Structures are given as C-alpha cells and as structure tokens.
Amino acid sequence: MAPLEAVLIGAGERGTFGVGAFALAHPQDLKFTAVAEPDAARRERFAAWHGIPPERCFATGTELLAQGRLAPLCFIETLDRDHVEPGTRAMELGYDVFLEKPMAESPEKVLQLQATAEATGRILQICHPLRYTPFYMRVKELLGQGRIGAIRSLSMTESVGYWHYSHSYVRGNWRRQDESGPLILTKCCHDMDIAAWLADDEVESVVSLGGRIHFREENAPAGAPARCLDGCPAEETCAFFAPRMYLGARTGWPVSVISTDSSLEARRRALEQGPYGRCVYHCDNDVADHQSVSARFRGGAVLDFTVRANSHDCYRTIRIAGSEGELAGHLERNEITVRRFTAGIPEEEYRVEVHRPFIEAGGHSGGDTGVARHFVDLVRRGDRASAARSLAIAVEGHLLAFAAEEARATGSAMDMTTFRSNATKASGV
Numbered sequence: 416m417a418p419l420e421a422v423l424i425g426a427g428e429r430g431t432f433g434v435g436a437f438a439l440a441h442p443q444d445l446k447f448t449a450v451a452e453p454d455a456a457r458r459e460r461f462a463a464w465h466g467i468p469p470e471r472c473f474a475t476g477t478e479l480l481a482q483g484r485l486a487p488l489c490f491i492e493t494l495d496r497d498h499v500e501p502g503t504r505a506m507e508l509g510y511d512v513f514l515e516k517p518m519a520e521s522p523e524k525v526l527q528l529q530a531t532a533e534a535t536g537r538i539l540q541i542c543h544p545l546r547y548t549p550f551y552m553r554v555k556e557l558l559g560q561g562r563i564g565a566i567r568s569l570s571m572t573e574s575v576g577y578w579h580y581s582h583s584y585v586r587g588n589w590r591r592q593d594e595s596g597p598l599i600l601t602k603c604c605h606d607m608d609i610a611a612w613l614a615d616d617e618v619e620s621v622v623s624l625g626g627r628i629h630f631r632e633e634n635a636p637a638g639a640p641a642r643c644l645d646g647c648p649a650e651e652t653c654a655f656f657a658p659r660m661y662l663g664a665r666t667g668w669p670v671s672v673i674s675t676d677s678s679l680e681a682r683r684r685a686l687e688q689g690p691y692g693r694c695v696y697h698c699d700n701d702v703a704d705h706q707s708v709s710a711r712f713r714g715g716a717v718l719d720f721t722v723r724a725n726s727h728d729c730y731r732t733i734r735i736a737g738s739e740g741e742l743a744g745h746l747e748r749n750e751i752t753v754r755r756f757t758a759g760i761p762e763e764e765y766r767v768e769v770h771r772p773f774i775e776a777g778g779h780s781g782g783d784t785g786v787a788r789h790f791v792d793l794v795r796r797g798d799r800a801s802a803a804r805s806l807a808i809a810v811e812g813h814l815l816a817f818a819a820e821e822a823r824a825t826g827s828a829m830d831m832t833t834f835r836s837n838a839t840k841a842s843g844v
C-alpha cells in the first residue's frame with residue numbers, strides 16, 4: 416500500500432523525533448513531502464532526512480498553508496500557543512490534522528477547534544500518546560470486559576522526575592503560564608484525557624490544590640549565582656547543576672533540546688547564554704510544581720490525581736476500585752494487576768492476575784508509535800465517526816484540566832455544567 420503523504424509544521428523535538436521518526440520507521444504508512452520550520456538548521460535536517468526538495472521547504476506554517484492543500488495529512492508540531500491558527504486553517508483547506516497537545520490555551524478555543532472539525536468534516540487527531548500505549552489499551556480492555564465491575568474510584572499519580580521537571584517546567588518552554596499554560600494543562604492534559612477516556616463519563620465537579628513550592632528564589636543555596644557556570648558554591652551538591660545535566664556523555668533528549676549542535680563546545684555555549692544554564696532557583700518560572708485534582712463524574716465515580724515535580728524517576732501509576740475488584744498498574748514497569756473480590760474466599764487468597772503488555776518501540780511507552788499509527792489507520796479507513804468520538808474525549812480531558820486550574824487558582828469547587836456552558840458561550844459555537 417502506498418504511504419499517506421503529509422506536511423509538517425514545526426520540525427522541533429516532537430516533529431523530528433516523534434512523528435518524523437515514525438515516518439522513517441514506517442515508510443509504508445507515512446511520507447512527509449513538505450516542511451515548515453523557521454530554524455534553518457532544523458528545517459534542513461528534516462528535509463535531508465525525509466528527502467524533501469527545497470521548493471517544498473517553508474519558513475513558517477503560514478507560508479506552507481498559503482500553497483493550498485499539498486497532501487492529505489497535516490501534522491502540527493509547533494509550541495502550545497501556535498496550534499489553533501494553523502490547525503483551523505489546515506482543516507479549512509481540507510487536511511486531516513494531527514495536532515499536538517494541548518489543543519489550545521483556553522477552553523473556548525478548544526471548543527472552536529472541535530467545531531471546525533465538525534463543520535469541515537475533517538479528522539482532528541490530538542496527540543495523546545498514552546491512550547495508544549499497550550499498557551493503557553490493556554487497562555481499557557480489562558475494564559470493558561467487566562473484570563472489576565463498575566468503576567467506583569480512579570487514583571492516578573504522575574511523578575515527573577526532578578530532572579525532567581526542572582528541564583521543561585523551570586528552565587524550559589513550559590515554565591510560564593503566559594507563554595504556554597498551567598502545568599495541569601501542559602503536562603497533565605494526558606492524565607486528564609486518560610481519566611475521561613477510562614471513566615467514559617462526563618465530569619460533574621472539580622476541586623484542586625497545589626502550587627509552586629520548591630522552585631522559588633528563597634530555596635536557592637546561599638551564594639548561588641544566576642547561572643550555574645558562574646561559580647556556584649553548591650555545584651557538588653545541587654541536583655540541578657546544569658553542567659552535570661547537560662555536558663555529560665549523553666546527548667539524547669533532553670540534552671538535544673539545548674542545542675541542535677551536540678558538540679561539547681556548543682552545549683557549553685548554550686549553558687552560558689541560553690535558558691538551560693540558569694539556576695533553577697533564579698528563573699522566571701511560575702507554574703505549579705505540585706498539584707492534586709479531585710473530580711466527580713456524573714455516574715458517581717471519583718477521580719483523585721496527583722502530579723509532583725520532586726520524584727527521582729518519571730513514572731505514572733493507576734489504581735481503579737471497581738464494584739467487583741481492583742486494578743493497579745505502573746506504566747513504566749508495564750505491570751497491571753487485577754484482583755477480583757470473590758465471595759467466600761479470604762483476602763489473602765484473592766486471585767491475582769498480572770498483565771505485562773508488549774511494548775512497541777517509540778517514546779511514551781510505545782504511545783508515540785501508537786498514536787501516529789492510529790491516525791494513519793483512521794484516515795485510511797475514513798472512520799470519521801470514531802475520530803469525532805475520540806476528539807470529544809480529548810475535549811473533555813482538556814476542559815477538566817482548565818476547570819482544575821481555575822479551581823486551584825480560585826480555591827473554589829467548579830461545577831462543570833456551568834463551566835462548560837460559559838466556555839460554549841465564550842466560544843460562540
């Protein structure tokens with residue numbers, strides 16, 4: 416079968432190493448034939464790797480989209496605030512669109528994107544890789560088989576990892592609400608999406624607590640300068656000392672983010688001049704580093720979710736209490752345990768099943784491969800109805816994230832009926 420042709424807007428980390436890598440590994444499925452990227456080094460690298468001729472290389476998404484529809488698919492891999500405009504324009508031009516999360520920076524813009532997908536009849540696939548990991552797909556399957564009965568409560572945690580958090584949410588692109596969005600949206604819209612997808616129900620009310628408690632000026636070691644390379648007295652003991660994080664032998668992500676040139680000199684220069692050399696306690700970050708969310712679904716099931724910056728590793732856990740049993744899982748260990756309550760059997764004899772789903776190659780526990788393949792399959796099958804259902808869940812997850820942030824910021828419980836209706840009015844759809 417011939418591969419589907421696609422254009423790419425934004426050849427950064429995700430564009431190059433996420434969907435770009437998928438196309439190179441699956442040439443029978445996907446072929447990029449045009450690219451838009453303002454950074455010449457990134458644009459040329461992408462064009463060289465995918466064999467794109469110069470006349471199909473553009474400096475911006477606007478220029479690329481001004482050419483009309485160059486292929487059936489458009490992948491939008493720009494930063495968070497640059498999703499809505501190209502996403503809308505691409506659907507209007509007749510592209511089926513693969514859009515990075517978060518969909519948009521406000522609930523009303525999320526609803527507008529969904530409305531554009533409906534009005535144009537295009538597929539709008541949001542890049543939520545977790546839903547397409549073998550792990551979460553197996554959890555969903557087990558729930559669908561009724562293995563633990565009806566969901567009564569969902570407990571989920573996301574431990575971001577001290578090094579990942581400091582890279583992305585203190586020094587990096589997602590450190591400020593006004594430039595990207597709150598942590599519960601930029602990082603945890605994936606978790607909110609998983610909760611909405613597994614619960615298969617609308618959220619009724621939400622509360623949330625949390626804030627920025629660690630990465631603050633007052634927690635800086637005595638005498639720490641603004642940049643790690645300027646003679647920090649805490650360099651031996653500080654877990655966030657930038658040269659240790661970025662000037663070692665490893666050059667993959669997240670080190671690859673600080674400079675396209677991975678030589679030691681280029682990386683050192685990036686730390687001297689760029690954002691990743693800054694002391695984590697002297698940055699301009701303002702997003703939360705710890706947050707919890709409690710929500711109630713219409714059917715009565717409750718969600719509790721916690722995200723934390725201060726963990727050693729990056730990992731997610733899930734525990735679902737059902738009417739007939741419980742399910743516990745650890746994404747990175749790829750482990751799912753189901754324990755059914757069986758009448759007459761004492762607790763220590765509960766039947767235990769452990770599922771270790773096969774993991775595919777690709778980032779996000781196989782989800783990067785899964786979501787790209789899912790999109791290609793949807794387009795090939797022309798399955799617009801299931802694409803619309805899937806989009807509706809992504810929208811629900813985004814609304815949950817926005818409502819949780821408002822609940823955290825205002826210290827009040829959010830009624831989702833009111834929240835949805837206000838967002839719908841503001842969106843004008």
Ligand SMILES: NC(=O)c1ccc[n+]([C@@H]2O[C@H](COP(=O)([O-])OP(=O)(O)OC[C@H]3O[C@@H](n4cnc5c(N)ncnc54)[C@H](O)[C@@H]3O)[C@@H](O)[C@H]2O)c1
Binds near residue numbers: 475517
């Ligand atoms: N789905 C996931 O699991 C996941 C994981 C990480 C990041 N993301 C999201 O992916 C998106 C991209 O993140 P990233 O880490 O690749 O960022 P990045 O900064 O590495 O890449 C964005 C690229 O867009 C380019 N760009 C800027 N303006 C442009 C324009 N007008 N036209 C075309 N290109 C333009 C930039 O030069 C840059 O190369 C973000 O929205 C981020 O939140 C998603």
